Amino acid sequence: MNTETRELPMTLEPRANYLNDGHSIRSWLLTTDHKRIGLLYMVSITLFFFVGGAAAAMMRLELLRPQGGLVTSALYNKLFTMHGVIMVWFFLIPSIPTVLGNFLVPLMIGARDVAFPRLNLVSWYLFIAGGASALWAIIAGGVDTGWTFYTPYSSTYANGHVLAMAAGIFIAGFGSIATGLNFIVTIHKMRAPGLTWFRLPLFIWTIYTTSLILVLATPVLAITLTLMALERLFGVGIFNPAMGGDPLLFQHLFWFYSHPAVYIMILPSMGVVSELIPCFSRKSIFGYNFIAYATISIGVFGFLVWGHHMFVSSQSVYAGMIFSILSFLVSIPSAIKVFNWTATLYKGSITFQTPMLYAFGFIGLFTIGGLTGLFLAALAVDVHLHDTYFVIAHFHYIMVGGAVMGYLGGLHFWWPKITGRLYCEWLAKLAAVTIFAGFNLTFFPQFILGFMGMPRRYPVYAPEFQVLNVLSTAGASILAIGYLLPLAYLLWSLRYGKPAGANPWKATGLEWKTSSPPPRDNFANAPVVTEEPYNYDAQAAELSLEENSHA
Amino acid sequence: MNNPSSFPFPEQASNLAPGVDWIFYTLTALCGAMTLLVVALITLFCVRYRRGSRASRANANPRSLPWEVGWTLLPLPIFLAIFFWAAKTYFRMSRPPKGAMEINVVAKQWMWKIQHSDGRREINELHIPVGRAVKLVMISQDVIHDFYVPAFRTKQDVLPGRYTTEWFTPTKPGKYHLFCAQYCGLDHAIMGGWIYVMMPADYAQWLAQGQPPDSLAARGERVFYTLGCSGCHAANSKIRAPLLDGIYGKPAPLSDGTIVTVDDQYLRDSILLPNKQIAAGYEPVMPTFQNRISEEDLTAVIAYLKSLGSVERNDP
Numbered sequence A: 001m002n003t004e005t006r007e008l009p010m011t012l013e014p015r016a017n018y019l020n021d022g023h024s025i026r027s028w029l030l031t032t033d034h035k036r037i038g039l040l041y042m043v044s045i046t047l048f049f050f051v052g053g054a055a056a057a058m059m060r061l062e063l064l065r066p067q068g069g070l071v072t073s074a075l076y077n078k079l080f081t082m083h084g085v086i087m088v089w090f091f092l093i094p095s096i097p098t099v100l101g102n103f104l105v106p107l108m109i110g111a112r113d114v115a116f117p118r119l120n121l122v123s124w125y126l127f128i129a130g131g132a133s134a135l136w137a138i139i140a141g142g143v144d145t146g147w148t149f150y151t152p153y154s155s156t157y158a159n160g161h162v163l164a165m166a167a168g169i170f171i172a173g174f175g176s177i178a179t180g181l182n183f184i185v186t187i188h189k190m191r192a193p194g195l196t197w198f199r200l201p202l203f204i205w206t207i208y209t210t211s212l213i214l215v216l217a218t219p220v221l222a223i224t225l226t227l228m229a230l231e232r233l234f235g236v237g238i239f240n241p242a243m244g245g246d247p248l249l250f251q252h253l254f255w256f257y258s259h260p261a262v263y264i265m266i267l268p269s270m271g272v273v274s275e276l277i278p279c280f281s282r283k284s285i286f287g288y289n290f291i292a293y294a295t296i297s298i299g300v301f302g303f304l305v306w307g308h309h310m311f312v313s314s315q316s317v318y319a320g321m322i323f324s325i326l327s328f329l330v331s332i333p334s335a336i337k338v339f340n341w342t343a344t345l346y347k348g349s350i351t352f353q354t355p356m357l358y359a360f361g362f363i364g365l366f367t368i369g370g371l372t373g374l375f376l377a378a379l380a381v382d383v384h385l386h387d388t389y390f391v392i393a394h395f396h397y398i399m400v401g402g403a404v405m406g407y408l409g410g411l412h413f414w415w416p417k418i419t420g421r422l423y424c425e426w427l428a429k430l431a432a433v434t435i436f437a438g439f440n441l442t443f444f445p446q447f448i449l450g451f452m453g454m455p456r457r458y459p460v461y462a463p464e465f466q467v468l469n470v471l472s473t474a475g476a477s478i479l480a481i482g483y484l485l486p487l488a489y490l491l492w493s494l495r496y497g498k499p500a501g502a503n504p505w506k507a508t509g510l511e512w513k514t515s516s517p518p519p520r521d522n523f524a525n526a527p528v529v530t531e532e533p534y535n536y537d538a539q540a541a542e543l544s545l546e547e548n549s550h551a
Numbered sequence B: 001m002n003n004p005s006s007f008p009f010p011e012q013a014s015n016l017a018p019g020v021d022w023i024f025y026t027l028t029a030l031c032g033a034m035t036l037l038v039v040a041l042i043t044l045f046c047v048r049y050r051r052g053s054r055a056s057r058a059n060a061n062p063r064s065l066p067w068e069v070g071w072t073l074l075p076l077p078i079f080l081a082i083f084f085w086a087a088k089t090y091f092r093m094s095r096p097p098k099g100a101m102e103i104n105v106v107a108k109q110w111m112w113k114i115q116h117s118d119g120r121r122e123i124n125e126l127h128i129p130v131g132r133a134v135k136l137v138m139i140s141q142d143v144i145h146d147f148y149v150p151a152f153r154t155k156q157d158v159l160p161g162r163y164t165t166e167w168f169t170p171t172k173p174g175k176y177h178l179f180c181a182q183y184c185g186l187d188h189a190i191m192g193g194w195i196y197v198m199m200p201a202d203y204a205q206w207l208a209q210g211q212p213p214d215s216l217a218a219r220g221e222r223v224f225y226t227l228g229c230s231g232c233h234a235a236n237s238k239i240r241a242p243l244l245d246g247i248y249g250k251p252a253p254l255s256d257g258t259i260v261t262v263d264d265q266y267l268r269d270s271i272l273l274p275n276k277q278i279a280a281g282y283e284p285v286m287p288t289f290q291n292r293i294s295e296e297d298l299t300a301v302i303a304y305l306k307s308l309g310s311v312e313r314n315d316p
């Protein structure tokens, strides 16, 4: 892509950028700069990630022994509820869209900001208000319904602060809707001259699809939680059969939101990987159009498969069959993406910097996560595996192996752009490898546990499941170290990291055409796009390498 | 443990287990091969096309369309085959065979109450003979639970207010885990027990133990009298109410003109929510028995009403 920006010097401080554009607390808390809002989100979701992670750590310790003994059942039930709620709504769903999306969408399309900068700030406050309500519910005594809030347990039988927790999710949901709306309008209306839809980076395609899902699905979640609250507060019989309600109705509504929510979490990661692979193999992406269409069709099909969570709920057998076959079909666009990323490597000029390691990790783990989804889509097999550790392993491969690896890959890729600094490369590689190894040791044994029949949400379990649980806990400790490392070296780089320069990876894409960190208004001169995306050239990269070595 | 399962393969102890496992292992093989293929290709490309390698980079961008079409269409028939196979097995799992031994299960936080049709009751244990199809008719007294027997490879949610069924034919004597698989609150993890699959002789011995209790239907008859059902539903009653003999399994015309088949769920609703479906030609005077009858008594009354099905109807 061609822009008329002058070469920028490699020094940092004196030049005005969005980071030194005001140092007061006020200049951050009332900012309407999409880049600063992205950072506000980054700090908040990182906090939530470690809160949710602490809950997981305690669960894994409890599961070291079959008879437990570290925490009570009551506390364990609160821990997995807290882990689920925090990780899903206060980390995974916001992660890439609100941090990288906020930072990058305007930069990638050559705009000065999002379409509604003040609404963008409102989104963050809604997110924080929701998060505060959820944290309050946890501190005030906790909730033990599980993140799925199944009725009539949640609406009638559960003690604890169910309503405060639900209110937190409800409020944060409006933040999501506003963010989605903002991105949709921004992408439609604010693209630089020459930046046609099929010249957009694939990251933008995934953020666009994710935004559509956020806008269409989140209201259903809000309605569902409201109905649950009505039943709990005023005894309006909606889900509890003792009051004339239907408990399955809740599950239908809940999964109508929560299945698409899985795609909210994974699509943006796919977008990140689609940026990383071309850059580090110096190749244009293989099958750009197909990846873009696959993204949209995952978004659409994702709305039609919610019933695969209900194969043993007493949903009709025929409904089960329809949901099963649609679930098989939705896996095809995902497979297309994996093949395209692999094919992009062909005849590339591949290097193995940290972001690329995460991209490889993503492909491997996402492939396993996606393929094990087929086991659960196959009706008879799901009858056995439903609500066992197999399901836990499957969705952690998607949501941690996939979504979190993508987020970390993206964070490492754009960190120099965001902060203007380089992090310590060898430490970062070490962390990437540690996370990959720890992750597999944690979650692979859980597939076997599930096949052997260990149900989820058990603080105590039959002795024959112990060996695999111990392995899993061992893996979790490695994983924990892996996650703490980036926190340390990324913070360190803020002060001591080498200046990054505008484009340390020699990447294409408009965000790399401006200085790092970018100025308040992103571009000194409004960019004009004249080229296709991912205009990399492996042959040239190889040639320049040879010339350098001969010179 | 009587049956140390051959780790990591769970015991196969029902007629359903081998079918499920076959699909599972086939999927494992297919998906394993697929993962290996992707990993092998990535490794190959990473070695061959690492920066600075001598491999040629000419014609690096082949036309993508044929490839895309290929890998979109290739998985399709495989997926469809797996889908049909699993769906067929699922269909079989959802249709209990005729003549299966019927056992009632009432779930409550946090125990399983089992009622055999001969009136025998168990808690968190189920004794059944090997080789005989068993059909569980299940209901929950409070929240949703799930009756899961990994060795049988089957599970089914147990709902409040709605009967669900689950069936299997145990094929191997032994002692197997019963788990609650649907999170149901505080003691969800210990809401379990054991399934004892017994040789016919051992089962007969088990049956012979202790006083043979009243059959479920006999108990239901007592409840029918103590709760005053007979006051309206007896042939000589002053109040006009339908005779209940022989109605099970037959069509019942309703006051709104529809016709439904009388099954467990219909009987249950008639007793708990009498105004939901009103028998054609009668006044809706029947009181609700919600909160006045326990789930176990309800099962017994339904068993009693079903047993009337075999009695010849007297002249109305």
Ligand SMILES: [Cu+2]
Residues within 6 Å of the ligand: A258, A259, A262, A305, A306, A308, A309
């Ligand atoms: Cu799903």
Ligand SMILES: [Cu+2]
Residues within 6 Å of the ligand: B144, B145, B146, B180, B181, B182, B183, B184, B185, B188, B189, B191
């Ligand atoms: Cu349970």
